[in-house]
Amino acid sequence: MLVLLSACAPESETGSSAAAEDDAVLPVPPEAARALPRPELHPGMPGLLNAAELEALAAAREDGLADIGHLPEFGFGETASPERIAAWDIDIGPDGEGLPPGSGSVERGETLYRLQCVQCHGARGEGSQFEALAGRVPGDRFPFAEDRRYRITVGSYWPYATTLFDYIRRAMPQAAPGSLPPDDVYALTAFILQLNGLLGSGDSLDAESLPRIRMPARDRFVRDDRRGGPEVR
Ligand code: HEC
Numbered sequence: 001m002l003v004l005l006s007a008c009a010p011e012s013e014t015g016s017s018a019a020a021e022d023d024a025v026l027p028v029p030p031e032a033a034r035a036l037p038r039p040e041l042h043p044g045m046p047g048l049l050n051a052a053e054l055e056a057l058a059a060a061r062e063d064g065l066a067d068i069g070h071l072p073e074f075g076f077g078e079t080a081s082p083e084r085i086a087a088w089d090i091d092i093g094p095d096g097e098g099l100p101p102g103s104g105s106v107e108r109g110e111t112l113y114r115l116q117c118v119q120c121h122g123a124r125g126e127g128s129q130f131e132a133l134a135g136r137v138p139g140d141r142f143p144f145a146e147d148r149r150y151r152i153t154v155g156s157y158w159p160y161a162t163t164l165f166d167y168i169r170r171a172m173p174q175a176a177p178g179s180l181p182p183d184d185v186y187a188l189t190a191f192i193l194q195l196n197g198l199l200g201s202g203d204s205l206d207a208e209s210l211p212r213i214r215m216p217a218r219d220r221f222v223r224d225d226r227r228g229g230p231e232v233r
Pocket residue numbers: 113116117118119120121130131132133152153154164167168172173174175188
C-alpha cells in the first residue's frame with residue numbers, strides 16, 4: 001500500500017526531482033570535448049553523432065574553442081567517394097537506362113521465387129500474406145480510381161517492365177533488400193512477367209529485352225508536363 005501511494009505522489013514529495021538534478025548532464029569541459037573519440041560511423045549515414053557527442057560539440061562551440069576540427073561540422077560532411085555514389089545510384093529509367101549487364105530465365109526465376117518470395121506473395125503471385133504480383137482486370141478496363149475492390153498488380157497497373165527490376169533489386173526480399181545480384185533480379189523479373197502472361201515459360205531477359213516489353217497499362221498514365229512551382233505540381 002505504501003509503495004502504491006508513493007508511486008502516485010507528486011515528484012516533490014518523493015524526492016525524485018532532487019535525484020533528477022544530480023543526474024543532470026553538465027556541459028563537457030573543452031579538454032574533455034577535445035579528447036572525445038571520433039564517433040563511430042554508421043556505414044549508410046556517415047558522420048552521425050550520438051546525443052553525448054552532439055552535446056560536447058555544442059559546449060565546445062559555446063566556449064569559443066577554435067580547435068574543434070577533430071569533430072565534423074554539423075556531424076556529417078565527408079566527401080562521397082565515386083564508389084559510394086555508385087553504390088546508391090541504382091535507379092533504372094523507364095527506357096532501361098541504368099540496367100546492369102546480366103540475364104535470367106523464367107525457369108531460374110521460378111526456382112528463386114519458390115525459395116525467397118513465395119511465402120509472402122503466393123505460389124502464382126496471387127498474394128497471400130502480402131501484395132498480389134499477378135492478375136489482370138478482364139477486358140480493357142482500368143477501374144482503380146473508381147472501384148477499390150480491384151487489386152493493383154504488376155500486370156494490371158505498372159506501366160513499365162523496367163520498374164520491376166528496379167523495385168525488386170532495391171526492395172525485395174523484404175527482409176534482405178539489396179541482396180540479389182543482377183542475374184537473380186533478371187530471373188525474378190522474368191518469372192513475374194510470365195505469371196502475368198507477358199513472357200513465355202522458355203523466355204529470358206537482359207538489359208536489351210526487358211525495356212522492349214510492353215505493359216498492358218502502358219498508355220493509362222500521362223506525363224505530368226505542367227509548368228510552374230510547387231503550387232502547380
Ligand atoms: C516477408 C515478406 C516478403 C517477401 C519474402 C517478399 N516480399 Fe515482396 N513485398 C512484400 C510487401 C509487404 C510488399 C509491399 C511493400 C510496400 O507496398 O511498401 C511487397 C511488394 C512487392 C512488389 C511490389 C508489388 C506492388 O504492386 O506494389 C514486388 C514486385 C515484390 N514484392 C516482389 C518480391 C520478390 C521478387 C520477392 C522475392 C525475391 C519478394 N517480393 C519477397 C513482402 C515480401
